[in-house]
Structure formats: structure tokens, C-alpha cells
Amino acid sequence: MPDGADSATAVLEIDLSAVVANWQYLCRQHPGGQVGAVVKADAYGLGAAAVAQALAKAGCETFFVATLAEALALRRVLPRERIIALNGLAVGHEEAFVGHNIIPALASLPEVAAWRAMARRANRRLPAVLHIDTGLSRLGLPREEFAALAADLSWLEDLELVLAMTHLVSAERPDDPMNARQHADFAAACALLPPVPRSFANSSGIFLGPAFGSDLARPGAALYGINPTPNRPNPMRGVVRLLAQVLQIRNLPPGASVGYNATWRAERPSVIATLGIGYADGWPRALSGRSAAFFDGRPALLVGRISMDLLCCDITELPPLRPGAWAELIGPNIPVDRVAEAAGTIAYELLTRIGPRVRRREIQA
Ligand SMILES: *Cc1c(COP(=O)(O)O)cnc(C)c1O
Numbered sequence: 001m002p003d004g005a006d007s008a009t010a011v012l013e014i015d016l017s018a019v020v021a022n023w024q025y026l027c028r029q030h031p032g033g034q035v036g037a038v039v040k041a042d043a044y045g046l047g048a049a050a051v052a053q054a055l056a057k058a059g060c061e062t063f064f065v066a067t068l069a070e071a072l073a074l075r076r077v078l079p080r081e082r083i084i085a086l087n088g089l090a091v092g093h094e095e096a097f098v099g100h101n102i103i104p105a106l107a108s109l110p111e112v113a114a115w116r117a118m119a120r121r122a123n124r125r126l127p128a129v130l131h132i133d134t135g136l137s138r139l140g141l142p143r144e145e146f147a148a149l150a151a152d153l154s155w156l157e158d159l160e161l162v163l164a165m166t167h168l169v170s171a172e173r174p175d176d177p178m179n180a181r182q183h184a185d186f187a188a189a190c191a192l193l194p195p196v197p198r199s200f201a202n203s204s205g206i207f208l209g210p211a212f213g214s215d216l217a218r219p220g221a222a223l224y225g226i227n228p229t230p231n232r233p234n235p236m237r238g239v240v241r242l243l244a245q246v247l248q249i250r251n252l253p254p255g256a257s258v259g260y261n262a263t264w265r266a267e268r269p270s271v272i273a274t275l276g277i278g279y280a281d282g283w284p285r286a287l288s289g290r291s292a293a294f295f296d297g298r299p300a301l302l303v304g305r306i307s308m309d310l311l312c313c314d315i316t317e318l319p320p321l322r323p324g325a326w327a328e329l330i331g332p333n334i335p336v337d338r339v340a341e342a343a344g345t346i347a348y349e350l351l352t353r354i355g356p357r358v359r360r361r362e363i364q365a
Contacts, residue, residue: 008359009245009276010283011326014046016054017365018237022223023055025236029206032213036062038202038220040070040086045282045351046224046240049077050362055223056081064218068093071102084129084163088139094118098126105129105165107139109148112155119158129163129199130156132189134182136169150192161196163216164189171204171212172230179208203228207235226347227337234335241331242354244277244293246323247310258312259304263288271316273300275327278309282353283329284343291342293327294334300327 027035037060043051052063052074062082065071068090071083088107089097091114097104098118106112106128119126133140141149149155166186170176183200190198200214203222207229222228225239250273252258252266266272275293279285285306292299293313300313315321330336330350340347 008357009247010281010358011243011361012046012354012358013241013243013361013363014050015237015239015241015365016050016362018225018239019046019051019223020054020058022225022236022239023058023060023219026203026206026217026219026222030201030213030217032210033215033217034061035206035217035219036060036064036082036084036199037223038064038086038218039074040064040066040220041352042070044220044224044226044348045354047360047362048074050360051223052081053077054364062216064220068096068102072096072100075100075102082162086131086139088131089115098122103127103129103162105131105139106141107131108141109145109155112141112149112159116155116158125158125160127162128156128159129165130161130193130196132164132166132186134166134185134189135178136167138167140166146189150189153194156194161194163199164193164196165199165218168200168202168205168212171202171208172228174208179205179212183211221348224351225336226351227335230337234337238332238335240336240351242277242329242358243326243331244275244311244329246273246321246325246327247276248274248323249315249321250274257304259288260307261305264304268316270314271318272303272312273315273321273325273327274310274312276310277329277358278307278311280308280355281358282350282355283311284345284350284353286343287339291329291339292334293329294331295321295325295327297333299333 037055039048042048064084066087071085084103089104089111131140169178197215199216201212201217203219205212227234252270256266258264288306300315303314336347340350
């Protein structure tokens with residue numbers, strides 16, 4: 001390949017059959033309604049086009065992205081499925097929403113007004129999702145704006161309301177009283193609207209029990225193998241393997257240092273492997289000394305500072321290796337949630353930061 005893509009020394013392998021199996025599992029956990037797929041941020045870094053096409057083939061009908069640009073990119077590979085932009089209507093870009101049949105999750109009264117005005121210009125009813133804030137205070141109609149809309153439903157004239165939605169604040173914490181409060185507030189809000197399908201749970205919300213079911217769940221993380229039930233066993237199948245290739249192997253005498261600022265020194269004769277991945281690839285620098293690379297199921301501690309394009313690991317205890325060997329940095333031996341925790345973050349951030357230099361490779365097991 002002339003662009004050298006084959007020579008990438010870091011690969012993110014995505015098991016599309018596992019994504020589909022996870023979606024099917026979530027459908028079984030949400031028997032009272034349908035299950036869509038959140039594929040924002042390039043499907044959490046995995047590649048939205050391939051993920052969405054695999055899910056659409058399996059029967060998924062509704063896809064959620066964040067922005068209009070993401071929606072337009074997805075529309076190119078999904079000509080028919082329903083695409084909803086969670087970040088709302090990008091006011092000034094109404095024509096693009098209409099032209100490509102993208103549904104905005106209207107997040108404020110000004111957005112409702114702008115979409116209505118577009119509907120009148122287009123001379124037809126336009127589909128809309130109404131996003132109601134019940135506590136996140138991020139996007140969605142705040143309490144006062146929703147009250148104004150509920151008191152005067154002519155706000156919704158010219159629109160075809162296809163969903164009312166809200167988003168949970170602490171779904172991954174089943175004991176948080178916020179969950180029940182949002183449930184009650186969302187039900188009360190929907191009761192003031194004309195009958196409209198509802199969308200409530202994200203990944204973790206699906207596991208809060210049947211009361212948190214709705215007409216359409218919106219999981220993202222769980223599709224990609226992130227544990228939606230932290231502190232309990234992960235019910236989802238692992239989806240990704242992050243692999244990096246050995247570029248060089250060094251034999252170091254006791255006292256020799258590894259990496260910038262010599263933060264690690266060999267205490268014994270040591271064998272060090274240098275891998276072709278670094279923080280420019282989204283591999284957190286915070287993982288120096290805190291995670292491992294696995295070779296055939298055996299761990300090699302990451303030693304010394306992780307640098308921009310490289311990291312080093314201690315393979316002294318491992319059977320002999322050669323340059324060209326591949327190590328697993330995320331995968332069956334070392335789940336994404338564990339790596340994220342070691343880096344002081346969550347798996348969502350770890351996956352969405354894996355950079356463009358890491359080659360994506362889809363597999364259909
Ligand atoms: C990102 C997002 C989701 C998906 O959340 P997960 O925790 O990844 O399942 C659902 N709804 C909204 C509004 C979101 O922003």
C-alpha cells in the first residue's frame with residue numbers, strides 16, 4: 001500500500017460480531033422497547049461507519065451521533081436509517097438537517113423555534129426529538145422552558161415529535177437517588193405532552209431495571225465492551241484489542257536507565273522491548289509503570305516514561321522475543337476498564353482518544 005498503512009506499528013482491532021452480540025444482548029435486557037445505538041465520536045473511537053453498518057444489518061434502526069458533521073458522515077453509509085443529532089439543532093444549518101434527513105434532538109426553546117421556522121419554510125412537518133433536562137443541566141429544555149412549552153403546545157405545531165428524551169446523571173450508580181428522581185420528573189414531563197414515544201436509558205440505565213425501560217434505549221459504551229455495571233462483573237463481550245509492535249529489544253546491565261528523566265533503572269540484568277505506540281496515539285503517559293503489555297498472555301510491565309511515539313516494557317521474565325512481535329495493551333488479558341482506571345480515567349475517554357495513527361482493523365469472527 002503506497003500510503004504505508006500496512007506498516008502501522010499500532011493497531012486497534014474491532015470485533016464487529018461482538019458489537020452486534022452486545023447489541024442483541026442489550027435488546028434482551030430491554031424487552032419493553034427498542035434499542036438504538038450511540039455512535040458519536042466515531043463510535044467511541046472504533047469507527048462509526050463499520051460499526052453502524054454492522055448494527056444496521058443486524059436490525060438496529062436508530063443511530064445517535066453528537067454533531068451535524070457526524071450525522072452527515074453517517075448518512076453516506078446509512079441511506080435509510082434514522083439518525084438523531086444529540087447535540088441539538090446547529091442553528092443556521094437547518095437546511096443540512098432537512099436535506100439529509102437528520103433529526104435534531106431539540107435542546108432549548110430557541111432551537112424549537114428555529115426548527116419550526118424551517119418547517120414552515122419547507123412547507124411540511126419536520127421530525128423532531130424533544131430533549132428534556134431532568135438534572136444534568138447540560139443540554140435539553142430546562143425546567144422553565146419545558147413549563148412554557150407544556151403550557152402552550154402550539155410550540156410543537158409544524159413538528160412531528162418522534163421522541164421525548166432525557167439523560168441520566170448517575171446511571172452507573174444504582175443506589176443514587178437521582179435515578180428515581182429523574183424517572184419521576186421525566187414521567188411527569190411526558191404526561192404534559194401529546195402521546196409521544198420516550199427514550200430514557202443509556203447503557204448503564206438499561207441495567208437499572210425494567211422501570212428504566214422506554215420505547216427506545218440509547219446505549220453507547222456497552223456496545224463497545226465497556227462495563228455498564230461498574231464494581232460488578234462485566235456482562236458485555238470485549239470488542240477491542242489494542243496491539244503494538246516491538247521495534248527493538250535491548251539487553252541492559254544493572255543500573256542502566258530507561259526513558260526520559262531516567263525514572264526507571266534496571267536492578268538486575270534486564271531485557272527491554274520498545275513498542276511503537278505512545279501518547280501521540282492516545283496511549284496515556286500516566287500509564288508509565290502502571291500497566292502492562294501482554295505477549296501470549298504473559299505481562300510485561302511498562303517501564304520508564306511513555307514517550308510520544310514509543311514505550312518500553314520489561315520482558316526479562318518472558319520467553320525470548322524478536323522485533324516484529326505484537327503485544328496486547330487492551331484486550332482479553334487486560335480489559336479496557338482496567339487500563340482506564342490505571343490511567344486515572346474512564347474507558348470512554350481512553351477509547352475516544354486513540355488517535356488516527358493507530359490503524360483500525362475490523363474483524364468479523
Ligand atoms: C453519550 C450519550 C449516550 C450513551 O451513553 P453510554 O453511557 O455510552 O451508553 C446516551 N444519551 C446521550 C444523551 C448521550 O450523550
